[in-house]
Amino acid sequence: MRKLAMSTVAIGAGILVSGLAANAQYFNYTSVVTAGTVAPTASAFGVTVASASGVGYNIGDIVVANVIPTASIGPTVPNPTPISTNWSLNLTLSGASDFLGTPAGGPSQTFTFTGKLTGTEGPGGSALTDTITGPASETYALNGGYTATITALVPGDGFSSPGKPGTQGQIDFQAVVNAPVITTSTPEPGALAMFLGVSVPGVLLGARRRRSK
Secondary structure, three states, rough: OOHHHHHHHHHHHHHHHHHHHHHHHHEEEEEEEOOEEEEOOOOOOOEEEEEEEEEEEEEEEEEEEEHHHHHHHOOOOOOEEEEEEEEEEEEEEEOOOOOOOOOOOOOOOEEEEEEEEEEEEEEEEEEEEEEEEEOOOEEEEEEOOEEEEEEOOOOOEEEEEEOEEEEOOEEEEEEEEEEEOOOOOOOHHHHHHOOOOOOHHHHHHHHHHHHHH
């Protein structure tokens, strides 16, 4: 009985580790910003949308760009500067290894996202808003039927406005790893009995014989 209990624990631990390995699907991401910088002048503040990179897994936010307020060297600009600029970035996803060293994902894939920053940038901080102009989401294929869906968050959820020059804000997207859909069917009682090597009438007859004794 003790041996059986130990075997059961070992099997249970194996299922747990396998489940963790299957669910921990990692991917690398790198963004390259191609538009969005407003250069500062002697009389106006500017802003830079900068590239970012990192690792995503399962579910959570990823930083796809940093928003950095800028100012020229010289006299301090006393008043806030209106900001209105369209940004664009290429987001490249590629497979990474999970915590067990299992690689995930196939060839790298690049998606283009666009948005627009509006508001003001001033000596005491910024009041910027980010609006996504397209697309809303993209999907990247991982190994084993898993997919990673990258979704641009609605204004207010996926953007943090920077403070005064010397600080930075960020543009966040949500990453969700979706497990493959597995369909199963329940066998008929007769088919299950045949699989076990007995017939349903035979099982019933044996039960009656045991009761009659």
